[in-house]
Amino acid sequence: MLERFFDLLAALRERTPADAEFLYDERTPDGALRLTNLRRYLAISAGATTALIGEAPGWRGATVTGVPFMSVRELTARPGLLTGDAGGDGFLAPADPAAAWELSASIVQRACRSWPRQPVHWPVVPNHPFRAPDRATNRAPRAPEVLAGAPIAVELIRALGIERVVAVGRKAEHALAAAGVTAIAVRHPAQGGAGLFAAQMAELGGSAA
Numbered sequence: 001m002l003e004r005f006f007d008l009l010a011a012l013r014e015r016t017p018a019d020a021e022f023l024y025d026e027r028t029p030d031g032a033l034r035l036t037n038l039r040r041y042l043a044i045s046a047g048a049t050t051a052l053i054g055e056a057p058g059w060r061g062a063t064v065t066g067v068p069f070m071s072v073r074e075l076t077a078r079p080g081l082l083t084g085d086a087g088g089d090g091f092l093a094p095a096d097p098a099a100a101w102e103l104s105a106s107i108v109q110r111a112c113r114s115w116p117r118q119p120v121h122w123p124v125v126p127n128h129p130f131r132a133p134d135r136a137t138n139r140a141p142r143a144p145e146v147l148a149g150a151p152i153a154v155e156l157i158r159a160l161g162i163e164r165v166v167a168v169g170r171k172a173e174h175a176l177a178a179a180g181v182t183a184i185a186v187r188h189p190a191q192g193g194a195g196l197f198a199a200q201m202a203e204l205g206g207s208a209a
Helices: 003-015 029-044 103-112 143-160 170-178 194-207
Strands: 050-054 120-123 164-168 184-186
Touching: 003 143, 050 103, 050 143, 050 170, 103 194, 120 143, 143 170, 164 170, 184 194
Parallel strands: 050 120, 050 164, 164 184
Antiparallel strands: none
């Protein structure tokens, strides 16, 4: 079901600029861990009817774990944040993570907690854009990066049979629109948007019941 999605994702490696990091390179230990976690996450998310599409991974969150909008703190939650299992969700935790938590990840996970059915999360740009040479930074993705990443998001939406798409922030909304996907726009939780984002997500979660 997701073979084409993973093929498109792997092909992105060859189009990654010098000031961005391809996160899912199975030839490296960190990339293999992220890819394993991503595969586990999408398996857990099977049956989701809503996709929450963000902008790009942050260096404190998915860049460490491989799972969108999930930092190490959520990754290792007991019981499992996504499945409720007492032993956790079966993710692999990095031995020496660059960061233990990310504010945006915490806000998003908290906002989705009350949803009767969890949305699947994905960024419209799967690479981590950083301000070179410091990888422990984030920068806004450029137009060519959005153009390269958008088809991967579209394929994930198609492969999972997603019925409703929510765009987190204007960049994600515009990228999806350009790719022919109609999305509900919500405020990005960063830079003072956490309150409005949480309210919008609560309203959407009620309609997902």
